[in-house]
Amino acid sequence: MQIQLDRTTRTPLYRQLAQQLRRRILSGELPPGTRLPPERRLAAMLGVNRSTVVSAYRELAAEGLISGHVGRGTVVIDHRRPAAPEWPAGGVPWPQLFAPLASLLYDPALEDAALASSRSDVISFATGLPAPELYPISVVRQLLDEALHREGPRLLQYCPSEGYPPLREAIASWSQRWGIRCSPDQVLVVSGSQQGLYLIARALLEPGDLVAVEAPTYVGALQVFRAVGARLLPVPVDDHGMRVSVLEQALEHRRPKLIYTLPTFQNPSGVTLSLDRRQRLLELAARAGIPVIEDDPYRELWYEAPPAPPLAALDDAGVVISLTTISKILFPGFRIGWVIAPWPVIHQLTLVKQLVDLDTNPLMQWAVWAFIERGLLLPHLETLRPAYRERRDVLVAALRAELGTALRFRVPGGGLYLWCELTEGLRARDLLPEAAQRGVAFTPGESFFPDPTVGRAFLRLNFTYPAPATLVEGVRRLAAALRALQTAHAVRERASAPIV
Structure with a gap:
């Protein structure tokens, strides 16, 4: 839920807030039963x-759109009011027609982080973006000018659903750098790896199927699997990645349809699956006949040494479906990713993709092809790695200086994130409002677990998007927020202590 308040207009802030909430309620975006913050x-x-929020809530309550309940908070109610200005008389009762998908995917912790991050005065550690000042914009401008001049009419038409053929060839060649042996026919270009994950879930999963996932894991994957009705089998993670021995024990009693893993610089934990665990995971999957989805968007962003070979390079049994994206190393806005898998899988995913968007943007595919084919991507990566390593180190040093032992974390060897754990029994969701008041935001860790109660002490911090000086200032604000929460927590502890 994005809310933008314009402080330059004469419209009162409470009225702006009420208008935006009203619009979302009447459109069905906030269906009956939704709990407001x-x-x-x-x-x-x-x-x-x-008082701004109180006034907005009172206005909506007076209109019969929300209701406050002791113990339940403020919830959207079934208003069924066709007389509201945004709800034309005789119109379709949209909220009554929506499938329960939106409410299923609603995550209040992520909503809180998005709300705080949307403010211009907030330093956001919540994003998963690369550094925009490092985008090779001038190079891309020249490439797109060339593409439109030479092949504009063709690139502005549809292209094959499987992808722009030269790009599929370039991806197959690029993947050989990591030992992945595939032909262009085993490559499907998708509109970002999130689409690839959705296509895989739609093609392979039915409601009730079981999926083994790491705990914690990528929140977008959890949302996709829940959206198709899958059940989740959490497998814990330690400093060496997924605890494959725990998965092996689970396979003695349960049979997942898929195994999903981010084996390299995992989101959110930053850990990398060790080589021996990679080999054991593939052995288990091959023996049980269970496909493994290898989500690998961070492989190229290593800061000390290259990681272990990808699962797809170690796979001799054809059980791995490899998924990656250009978003973390080039431009997120290009929305270009790819799937590498056995040809029958690619064929089935292509059929599902044709139901979604027919093809991925041909012009952007051409630009990515040019970056790879003309040797531009490797030099760009060589620019990113030292810059991101510096930012990681700046964030680590600032956290150690400002927060000391109040925050535990491991230093990742690559990727975009620092995965932190609050000590002293504190919860990240309680810290977020204190942080937002001081102009800093992060992502609460509970959203990354199949069972959110497991991750209440965790938070994820991105270090690639903010500039180094901004990282330091953000940590200073975060430390002030944590001190305020510690004080409030101590007061509550004293108040609840028994009198003897």
């Missing part, structure tokens, strides 16, 4: 006084 939390996220 508590007044203090929403005020902290938006950087406004609590």
Whole structure:
């Protein structure tokens, strides 16, 4: 839920807030039963006084759109009011027609982080973006000018659903650098790896199927699997990646349809699956006949030494479906990713893709092809790695200086994130409002676990998007927020202590 308050207009902030919430309620984006953020939390996220939120909620309550309940908070109610301005008389009752998918995917922790990050005065550690100042914009401008001049009419038409053929060839060749042996026919170009993950889930999963996932794991994967009705089998992670021995024990009693893993600089934990565990995972999967989805968007972003070979390079049994993207190393806005898999899988995924978007943007595919084929991508990576290593080290040093032992973390060898754990029994969701009040945001860790109660002490910090000086200032604000939470926690502890 994105809320933008314009402080330059004469419209009161509470009225702007009420208007935006009203629009989302009447459109069905916030269906009946949706719990709205508590007044203090929403005020902290938006950087406004609590009275602003109180006034907006009162206005919506007077219109019969929301209701406050002791113990339940403020919830959207079934208004069924066709007389509201945004709801034309005789119109379709949209909220009654929506499938329960939106409410199934609603995550209040992620909503809180998005609300705080949307403010211009907030330093956001919540994003998963590369550094925009390192984008090779001038090179891309020249490439796109060339593409439109030479092949504009063709690149502005549809292209094969499997992808722009020269790009598929370039991807097959590029993948050989890591030992992945594939032909262009085993490559499917997708509109970002998130689409690839969705296509895999739609093609291979049915409601009730079991999927083994790491705990924690990528929140987008959890959302996709839940959206198709899959059940989740969490497998814990340690410093060496997925605990394959735990998965092996689970396979004695349960039979997942898929195994999903981010084996290299995992999101969110930053850990990398060791070589012996990679080999054991492939042995288990081959023996049981279970496909392994290898989600590998961070492989190229290593900062000390290259990681172990990808699962797809070690796979002799044809059980791996490899998934990656250009978003983390070039431009997220290009929305270019790819799947490498046995040809029958590629064929089935292509059929599903044709139901979604027919093809991936041909012009952007041409630009990625040119980057790979003309030797531009490797030099770009050689620019990114030292810059991101510096930012990681700046964040680590600032956290150690400002927070000391109040925050535990491991230093990742690559990727985009630092995975942190609060000590002293504190919860990341309680820290977020304090942080937002001081102009800093992060992603609470509970969203990355199949069981959110497991991850309440964790938070994820991105170090690639903010500039080094911004990282330091962000940590200073985060430390101030943590001190405020520690003080409040100590007061509550004293108040609840028994009198003897």
